[in-house]
Amino acid sequence: MIYFDQAASSHPKPPEVGEAMIHALNEMGANPGRGDHRLAKEAADIISETRKIASRLFGCSDPKKVLFYQNATAALNQAIKGMPWVNGNHVIATTFEHNSIRRPLESLKKQYGVDVTYVPWYDHEDDFIEHVKQAITHDTKLIAMTHASNVTGAVMPIERIASAARQHQIPLLVDASQTAGHKHLHMKNMGINMMAFPGHKGLLGPQGIGMLMVEGDLDLQPLNHGGTGSFSEDPDQPSHWPEKLESGTLNTPGIAGLHAALKFYETRNHENVPRETLLTQTLFKGLKKIEGVTCYGPDEHVEQMPIVAFNVLDIPSQEIAMVLDSHYDIAVRAGLHCSPLTHETLGTTEQGIVRASLGRYNTEDEVEQFLQAIKEITESYNLL
Incomplete structure (x- = not known):
């Protein structure tokens, strides 16, 4: 199968990811932080080392504020719902948010009467920045923003947003689900206060593990309470990080796999232009040449993630995806991609969008096969 669903x-x-997970299952097996025996210490050590390497790679000053969750969605929920909210508070987000940000914000609206402004993105950076600045009020308590659209791959100007947020002393939460592993990220240098991402996308790690990183003195209240392996005599949740925000047994095999993925990423972090970016540019240019294909998002001269969003004529996007799967053995994603506001902005709510997303192990030959498949599909529908 040609797998173009990397987003x-x-x-x-990478082979070492699975190997690390199997080692954790078969050779460690113990509960980290829940014993003084060798296996429990070994499990605790891999978790500590993963915090440290992530802290170093992504510019988070304190490894104890590198937190583990089952995915980026849980991490974003902790970041958003863990802040103190009262009626009349205000949050700024974008129309390109995934539901992992939008739905927690909508929950705040219902629970606390928080006001949310979704700033539209139309691929015009200066206009977007100006609209964000205009949306800031005395009641704005958080800017929560995706770093890149999971639908079109468009990259938000996070450092410029961070500068505006800093001027008003507003915390900035960044959803780096599509950029972690693809772009150089450094929280302190970029001015990011909180950043969340999963292990299983651009970092090439396993599913079931995600991270929330907190830079500076920002305080959060835990969403979950329970056992932490320490401070057991206290009926209240510990005030120390990371125990304060991590209750229950951590996913040691997942963290071990993420540790291996982070080490692998460290070896390629120097790449100025990842190979999947070059392949994406070839794919985008090829699709634009096919009559009847409509592409969305930035053009090939603008930075974007390895994602190409398109439609074929007026055919439902999910129908195109099914044809690619059943007749060409090609996997893509179609529909609304858990980001309905994006489709409202693009005017594609009814049709959805076909999303082809590439990764490190895709090839030029696969891109050529994909383009030929789309050409054949488009021609066949034109004959109907």
């Missing part, structure tokens, strides 16, 4: 979950993984 949903990367495939395949």
